[in-house]
Amino acid sequence: MNETDxxxxxxxxxxxxxADSVKTYRNTVSISCPACEDPFDDLVVCSGEYDSLELSKVLDLCVTTVDDDVLLFTHQH
Incomplete structure (x- = not known):
């Protein structure tokens, strides 16, 4: 995945x-995850050198990077 994608x-x-260097986006149109090709629930973009996430539920995660950003695609059970 590149910056344009x-x-x-x-x-x-x-x-x-x-919040700070973490942004979350909802997938309300069932776009497929680029890693596993199943629709994902949320995209979490972490652009800080160190970021911390507090998860309130159990999720499967797919991960990729674009430039220095880490992208987390969440999948609920």
Missing amino acids: LDELISSLTPHES
Whole structure:
């Protein structure tokens, strides 16, 4: 995935939360995950050198990077 692909993906998602260097987007249109090809629930973009996530539920995660950003695609059970 490159920066253009990421920008196109984010433009199709619904912004959900933003805190410091972590942004979350909801997948309300059932876009497929680029890693596993199943629809994902949320995209979490971590752009800080060190980021911490507090998860309130058990999730499967698919992970990739674009430039220095880490992208987490969440899948609920």
